Amino acid sequence: MAAALKPIRPLLGRRFKHLLGAAILLVACLILGGCLSLRIDKVTDGAEVKPLPQEFAVGKTTLADILASYGAPSDIVDMKGHFALHYQRSFYRGGQLSLSIPLSDVLRTSPKLDAAGNLLRYDAAVFIFTPDGVLSEMTYENGIARPLWNTYWK
């Protein structure tokens, strides 16, 4: 009888170790999960802004022409006599990697590592008018077409 029970003991011991190891791993995963985080955000605000049509001309194009072509602007700015219509679309990308182990109660210091990057780009068209509503200046910027890495170091 005693001889028959002998092989069972090591088997139970090994299974117990495996279960204990799995439990420790689960607890470690859950604890470290609170210390390490990765965040990725993307925000698009506004609709596409068209490039300037060739038929627009300073001194000729009127407020009615711009409103008919571009619709309502994102913003209207009074320039003390002149005024501007501002059409804009923004495109934001953000990312953050954070590793922090809260040990300040034990070691007086907490190891922490943060890496973050944010990129905000704009497509914009600005039309400046005389008080009578005639176009006096216009400009367009296609910021979304400029990738970060190709322009950052220039």
Next chain:
Amino acid sequence: MQYRAIVLGIVIIAFLSGCAVIGRNKDYRPFDEQVLTQVKPGQTTAAEVTKMFGAPSQIVKLANGNAYVYDRTLSKATGVWLVLVTMANYDIQHDRIVFFINKNDVVTHYGSSFKTDTAAFGTPF
């Protein structure tokens, strides 16, 4: 082998636990585009505009009058909150109407853009 599968299962369950969220935020009563056809530049007054569309979101003072700005926003958000990774995508679109009103309180020009129906749920990549 079985032990490895259990460990792998535990890790996957631990790190994939979380939630997915799809949200829609609408801060307005939509414009009635049919009402806009009743606005006649040179005839419609500022009082009639406010009667049709309510109080403007913004009034911009200009040299020759004012601009009444009506802005409605719709944002659609998609997000996943996991133990390690948080990902979110927001698409914000606007319906806007702008009325230019002269010193006699008559509408001289107006422009409109209706883009809220283009707001879409998407991924952050």
